[in-house]
Amino acid sequence: MLVVCLACARGEGAFAQAVPVPRELPPIEVTPSEPSRQTARRSPQRSRKPADTATRLVVYPAAVAGSGVSGVASGPPASPSMASETTVSGEDLRARPVARPGELLEAVPGLIVTQHSGEGKANQYFLRGYNLDHGTDLAIYVDDVPVNMRTHAHGQGYADLNWLIPETIAAMDVRKGPYFADEGDFSSVGSAHISLIDRTVKGLALMTAGSFGYRRFLGMDSVKLGDGSLLIAGEAGTYNGPWDNPDNMRKLNGLVRYSQGTATDGLTVTGMAYANKWNSTDQVPQRAITSGLLGRFGSEDPSDGGNTNRLALSARLAQSDDKGAWKANAYVVKSELDLYNNFTYVLSDQTFGDQFHQHDDRLMAGANVARTLNGSFAGLPVETTIGLQSRYDAIDLALTRTFQRDFLSNIRSDKVGEGSVGVYAETTVRWTDWLRTTAGWRGDYYAADVTSLYDANNSGRANAAIGSPKFRMVLGPFDKIEFFFGAGYGMHSNDARGATTTEDPGDPGTKLSPSPLLVRTRGAEVGVRSRIVPDLDTSLSVFILDQDSEILFSGDAGDTSASRASRRFGFEWTNHYRPRTWIDIDADLAMTHARFRGYDSEQAAVYASLAGFPEAQIGNAPGNYIPNAPAMVASAGITIGEKTGWFGSMRWRYLASSPLTEDNAFRSQPTSIVNGRLGYRTGDGWRIQLDVLNLFNTKANQITYAYGSLLKTDSLYNLCYVQQTAPAAVCQNGVMDYVLHPVEPLTFRVTMAGAF
Numbered sequence: 001m002l003v004v005c006l007a008c009a010r011g012e013g014a015f016a017q018a019v020p021v022p023r024e025l026p027p028i029e030v031t032p033s034e035p036s037r038q039t040a041r042r043s044p045q046r047s048r049k050p051a052d053t054a055t056r057l058v059v060y061p062a063a064v065a066g067s068g069v070s071g072v073a074s075g076p077p078a079s080p081s082m083a084s085e086t087t088v089s090g091e092d093l094r095a096r097p098v099a100r101p102g103e104l105l106e107a108v109p110g111l112i113v114t115q116h117s118g119e120g121k122a123n124q125y126f127l128r129g130y131n132l133d134h135g136t137d138l139a140i141y142v143d144d145v146p147v148n149m150r151t152h153a154h155g156q157g158y159a160d161l162n163w164l165i166p167e168t169i170a171a172m173d174v175r176k177g178p179y180f181a182d183e184g185d186f187s188s189v190g191s192a193h194i195s196l197i198d199r200t201v202k203g204l205a206l207m208t209a210g211s212f213g214y215r216r217f218l219g220m221d222s223v224k225l226g227d228g229s230l231l232i233a234g235e236a237g238t239y240n241g242p243w244d245n246p247d248n249m250r251k252l253n254g255l256v257r258y259s260q261g262t263a264t265d266g267l268t269v270t271g272m273a274y275a276n277k278w279n280s281t282d283q284v285p286q287r288a289i290t291s292g293l294l295g296r297f298g299s300e301d302p303s304d305g306g307n308t309n310r311l312a313l314s315a316r317l318a319q320s321d322d323k324g325a326w327k328a329n330a331y332v333v334k335s336e337l338d339l340y341n342n343f344t345y346v347l348s349d350q351t352f353g354d355q356f357h358q359h360d361d362r363l364m365a366g367a368n369v370a371r372t373l374n375g376s377f378a379g380l381p382v383e384t385t386i387g388l389q390s391r392y393d394a395i396d397l398a399l400t401r402t403f404q405r406d407f408l409s410n411i412r413s414d415k416v417g418e419g420s421v422g423v424y425a426e427t428t429v430r431w432t433d434w435l436r437t438t439a440g441w442r443g444d445y446y447a448a449d450v451t452s453l454y455d456a457n458n459s460g461r462a463n464a465a466i467g468s469p470k471f472r473m474v475l476g477p478f479d480k481i482e483f484f485f486g487a488g489y490g491m492h493s494n495d496a497r498g499a500t501t502t503e504d505p506g507d508p509g510t511k512l513s514p515s516p517l518l519v520r521t522r523g524a525e526v527g528v529r530s531r532i533v534p535d536l537d538t539s540l541s542v543f544i545l546d547q548d549s550e551i552l553f554s555g556d557a558g559d560t561s562a563s564r565a566s567r568r569f570g571f572e573w574t575n576h577y578r579p580r581t582w583i584d585i586d587a588d589l590a591m592t593h594a595r596f597r598g599y600d601s602e603q604a605a606v607y608a609s610l611a612g613f614p615e616a617q618i619g620n621a622p623g624n625y626i627p628n629a630p631a632m633v634a635s636a637g638i639t640i641g642e643k644t645g646w647f648g649s650m651r652w653r654y655l656a657s658s659p660l661t662e663d664n665a666f667r668s669q670p671t672s673i674v675n676g677r678l679g680y681r682t683g684d685g686w687r688i689q690l691d692v693l694n695l696f697n698t699k700a701n702q703i704t705y706a707y708g709s710l711l712k713t714d715s716l717y718n719l720c721y722v723q724q725t726a727p728a729a730v731c732q733n734g735v736m737d738y739v740l741h742p743v744e745p746l747t748f749r750v751t752m753a754g755a756f
Contacts, residue, residue: 112127123159149364153337177543188490202685208749235252250278261318280305287714330367337361356399369388380430382427394417457502464517482528492521499514541572588636590634629659646678
């Protein structure tokens with residue numbers, strides 16, 4: 001049997017390198033097909049000998065991912081066309097000690113993933129100076145199925161990854177910026193495409209036990225079925241956390257996947273099921289901790305939490321021919337979320353508190369098709385791709401006031417139907433061995449129908465269309481160095497309810513202006529990638545990104561929250577060093593300057609209305625700082641070990657201080673966290689490992705905000721409700737304060753895994 005270095009076979013110019021032997025998953029056996037004409041034409045400067053179809057190759061799933069060779073039906077790999085583009089193998093992702101599945105995305109240089117409310121809620125994402133909330137402007141796909149939810153009860157672009165099973169990941173392809181014609185909604189800042197493995201020779205059984213009631217059980221195996229393979233994986237988990245009110249998280253997760261054929265001529269059909277219930281300790285005001293009212297891990301409202309479930313069925317198909325290749329996929333996702341939160345405590349309701357319930361029940365369906373044609377122009381190799389993307393969401397939404405999860409009153413309830421069609425085309429021309437350009441265009445059309453069940457004035461229809469030109473250029477390689485340039489227009493959609501709402505759901509007498517359904521973004525980027533230093537891949541990207549408006553639908557209030565246009569510029573420096581097969585070192589640094597543009601006269605009026613009450617006024621002055629926009633993100637890690645024997649990993653990530661209000665009066669404290677891993681592998685597939693999270697027991701915060709809230713122990717509470725002497729505007733704002741969710745303390749997790 002022959003062990004093949006697929007990365008070397010790919011031969012991406014100066015950056016071809018050997019792929020390390022995987023550390024976790026057992027090998028799979030495949031029979032290769034003859035390379036298609038399309039694959040051969042991707043590197044015209046190299047000749048490629050057809051594979052002998054009688055040869056049996058041993059291909060490791062992680063090695064396949066690391067080399068950029070895609071799984072069945074995902075289509076052929078493409079050469080990176082921006083310095084910030086990268087592919088992270090499933091093996092490298094699993095080598096990272098993480099607290100929750102979503103944190104695997106921190107393999108994206110410059111990306112920080114946090115959690116501020118329970119183990120079933122979507123993570124919070126930060127990238128390129130953006131607080132991306134739960135996914136806005138970061139498009140995430142798993143197996144070509146979109147994760148981001150448009151017009152969601154909790155937030156636009158809500159992207160929950162708690163159902164992702166790390167052991168089933170083959171690779172993650174990362175892009176940044178609005179320069180790619182096939183990237184649409186939510187992708188202006190970046191996109192992450194996660195592909196799944198198709199099969200494994202041996203079954204996997206895994207058990208993990210750790211601090212604070214953490215338990216995880218996983219079983220995975222595949223069998224041959226007809227001309228293909230059937231992969232089955234199941235997961236169950238529990239977690240309480242260090243919180244005074246335990247999370248009591250209970251999660252069940254399953255995957256069934258049938259695959260047949262190859263990356264250029266094959267198909268997959270995948271089914272997923274997921275359910276989760278949890279309590280949550282939401283962010284709490286700093287004054288409650290410093291006064292002793294709450295402990296660091298205490299909760300102001302112990303009844304906060306939620307439950308969610310997700311069912312998904314998807315299929316992908318790819319085929320090559322004499323003219324090129326085509327691929328298609330279709331999916332249907334049924335998801336439901338019930339979320340209970342209290343972020344302002346007794347600011348609005350002094351008797352029952354401010355807890356609210358968000359309900360989202362949707363059926364999402366979509367289909368995409370793309371055709372790639374290989375040809376020539378004036379004797380030059382040309383590749384043209386045209387595609388069509390479609391999606392429709394049928395959504396039931398509700399926002400109610402609750403007390404300890406019991407219904408109090410309705411705020412709003414809506415039925416929304418939202419559909420979109422995107423068409424795109426782009427052409428890549430290889431002008432010389434050292435110059436290639438890609439020019440493209442994308443058009444998007446959105447239409448939404450909103451039926452507001454309690455206020456017909458907030459019902460209506462909205463539609464919008466937008467066109468986005470794209471351009472990329474690659475120069476090199478010149479002696480192991482390449483230069484990149486990209487520029488383009490992009491967009492993101494707003495919540496459809498915000499585009500039809502004309503009255504404040506909490507106060508119908510207050511009129512609101514509908515927000516646009518689509519928002520324009522513009523960006524440009526220059527970069528360089530080098531391997532001049534042996535075994536060191538290094539890249540530097542300098543970018544700028546403008547957004548016409550950061551209008552968001554506030555799921556907590558049921559109305560539209562508008563902000564001004566913004567500009568961000570900065571750089572990302574990424575390094576990956578592998579001097580030996582048993583050692584892997586990476587270090588990344590990202591810095592961003594983020595500011596609003598123009599003057600906020602409405603905020604100035606708010607500031608003036610709070611005069612005389614500094615506890616409410618501070619932090620409300622007009623300014624151009626963008627709240628929660630991180631100025632610096634840094635990370636570094638080292639992974640050691642061969643296929644068998646001892647192995648280990650140490651990772652550090654740093655989130656610098658950030659402004660929390662537009663006037664910069666409140667700033668978060670920097671967060672620096674180190675996680676570690678130590679383990680041992682045997683030759684027959686057994687593994688034992690110890691993960692240590694927050695190794696140095698750092699007392700930092702997962703996330704910090706600054707906004708107005710009210711506690712019954714606040715002096716302002718007496719001025720507003722015991723004997724009202726404060727103005728109404730002050731009482732409606734509450735006490736401005738840091739509101740935080742702490743990092744979990746030193747945590748141990750022990751894993752035992754075996755292959756059968």
